[in-house]
Amino acid sequence: MGINRREFIKLVVGGVAGIHVTPLPWKLTDDIAIWTQNWPWVPVPERGEFKEAKSICTLCEGGCGIRLRLVDKRGVKIESREDFPVNHGGICPLGMGGLQLLYNKDMRFTTPMKRVGPRGEGQFMDISWDEALDTLIQRLKGLRDENKSHLLAALDGLPWDSTESVLVKRFLTAFGSPNYVRVVDQESVDRTVNLIMHGINGPMGFDLENADYVLSFGAGLLEGWGGSGRILNLWGQWKTKKAKVVQVESRASNTASKADRWIAIRPGTEAALALGIARELVERGRYNVDFTNEHVFGFGDFVDQEGRTHKGFRSLLMEAYKPEKVSQITGLQVGDIKSIASELEAAKAPIIIWGRGKGELPMGVHETMAIHSLNVILGRIGRPGGIMVKTGVPLSDLPPPVLDERASVGLKNAPIGGKGLLGCTSLYRFAKALLESKEPLVDTLMIFRSDPIQSMPSSILLEKALKKVPFIVSFSPFRDDTSCYADLVLPDHAYLEKLQELPAPKGLGYSAYCISAPVFPAIYKTKALGDTLIQVAHRLGGGPKESFAFKGYEDVVKVRVKGLFEAKGSIKLGKEPAWKWGINVDSGLSGDEKKDWEGLLKSNIWYMPNNTNGEHLIFPTESKKVELFSLLLKRNREPLKLKGEEDLFPQYKPLEDGKEGLLLIPYEMANWSSGWTPNPPYLTKTIFDNILLKQDLFFEINPRTAKELGLKENDYVEVNTKLGQIRMRVHLFEGAMPGVIYAPLGFGHIGYDEFIKGKGVNISKVLWSQEDLVSGAPLWWGTKVKITRV
């Protein structure tokens, strides 16, 4: 009995109908949906045991404690640590996205490399560690053999006083070169001011946790100043305890918008306002008379040892900073100046802080002194909620380096660009000296954790100066912009892959030293910088070898931390917050070096809360007081080319490039790194379309100014400065001061990966700048621009 076509169809229809009353189609649909989640190209974390590790973040110098979630040895998530005294659970977007920097091959130098394309293109070829070390050592040996060791220079962007930085400096000295160069950022300026006014060569701390009134002269508290982890956490605390934040800044930044009061000041005139307020307080007699009498030098007029009368700070204020004049300079009302003075007067624990944005761009030394002079006359030094000037960390010194004959000869040469007060040369001065000289001044430049091509104002000058350096070696783990100019790369491990250290987290109000053992082994063929230096020194022989008689980098760190164990202080995470004054902390130290080292690595921090014993009121300046009239500057008047006696005082100095046009002021963001640290792709997602759209970068302009110039939202324009031309787009923003345009920093990279490279333009490059006489920093806020529509 055959089945005809109709019957066959009925059989099939029966089957189809039947299958729908079974779970098969529904279950299959579900399974197939799940199957698609497991396609091999769908990214999933590796399988393995979940673990957790505690560490610190060193992407900026904020010193945040972090928690890592690991699957076996792979980091999968970063969170903040509640138990860490510095940030108490605060963390910034960069810190959270840090893992993307590690596992991204295009972001890293995965092995030693040598340049194959033209400089600045970032084309490299993999080479072995042996070849890389041989190339470097041959070159360095050649210099020493010809008694030209002074033709080596090092640009050091490592944290101040860190063991790696100490080793770089030591290497240079033992090698025989005086050319130790640093980028002058606000940290360097603060250290310079600390030295000038308090006689202390170390960081300045801000005891913000104990303050009840924060008068901020441009400090981008919510943009990354002082380490976002700490400040974000603090911001909440301030709100709870009703502390008041006043932001003095020309643009409605995040900080300005969220502060209790925003003082929209003409850019670059903050020092005039500070001195105007100081004058007001002095005139009213509402400054701290006791403190000023006892601990301050140069406040009133005085007679020196030679019998000459000098005007004091007080007379200077009275003559030059009358409210009407200050109002004229700053564009503020006289009433504003007076009301801030009254608020300061009324506050119990006021603090005055400064910095333009994150603190990566420097302010002038004199203007920093001017703003800080408010703290001085109010007696806010070494007091709870005030400025702490002794937050350096008591690490042990290494034995002095051994100088062989070649080194001694080399060290007799003057440093290129001159030595600053802090014992290093400003990169800006160094670059200018290279440009001006007809002779080749440097043969080999070594670069450590620094990306000045991206971040130094007027970096176009540096770009030109680098052309005069025959051989550049980068030790960066990341393909940063400056490393694109390198001829040879000996990549360091990235953070979390190595023993990380941070003496003195930026701006912290008490002494602290953060440290962490490697969390996981190096992902690529990189080598810890400290170990590379030791290895190179050993192979150079002579003085360098003797100066580096260490087994490895870790041993050097162990030697240095002994100083911490000997000092009072604690490695134990206590219940009381470390910023509380006068608490008796359990040190957690056993006296056994091995145990204490392990304890330190476990808590990741050594710290010393402030106490009330008055120790911090002893100032090692020449006058043994806080100096408003600087005897140090007086002694260095000639080399620093300071002019009149007013240059020895805090003061306001106008800055202008002499051109007509709008003022260009760069700005920074908490969710975008604008320094050496690259940006994880996550952060690219957080940038609004009116800041960066595809490859176009926008500047902000007040709608009124835009109208005058005939500019509309989204227009394409050419922006011309004295140093060059960039193409940007227009974004109208009510929060921009009329007459000023604001452009974001950290874009227009030539290095890194597809998510960052070529996005927007690099503003730093074309910022005009003028040299600060004391610190050698490029002062950048006087850039005028001409805008043409295209």
Added chain:
Amino acid sequence: MQTIPEYLKSSWRGWVLFGVGFLGALIVGWVIFPMVLYSQHPQPMNFNHALHMDPERVSGIEGDTERERCLYCHEFRDDGTFAGIPKLSKCTECHEDPDSPLGQTPEEKEFLKRYVANHQEIPWYSYYKQPDCVYFSHIAHVKMGNLECKTCHGDHGSRKVLPVYQKNRITGYSRNIWGYRISGLKKNTWDRMKMDDCAECHKDMGHENNNSCFVCHK
């Protein structure tokens, strides 16, 4: 006698064939499909939960309640994360010496010889592994929510023999997630572990907020 007309005859045959197709499909869908969908994987060795959970027969596994005894081996780490299937090191807290078994079973001897003596982890199949995109916190449910282990894992803790692990050939996940009834219907809370089951329980317990996407799909 009346004869069935030809056209009706053909229709009758058609309906029979329809029924055959229908029935065949039912057999395929309800019987053959589950047999084909899951592959069978016996566990590497047996583990007698019933024995270990009985304080009369096994001492050393402490706890006043059943849940505490479960947690003795399936423990929370110090940081609050859940250890899941115990590692060998947990077993060797008691079974430390490969040469002296604590009981008389041949399974234990085999276990000591194969795993303890060689310091080798037992490659258990996990009945309850959820996809990677699902975040689940044991501590939130057991400690904060005060759930019994049974609520989700049924009588697993009182079994003498570990069931054969059945792996879905398409998804790669355990059969316990969909549940043993291929229909997907359930009688007990522990019969299924699909997203709807989580959501249903959250709702019943008055935690409907926890049904927001990001609570579990972080």
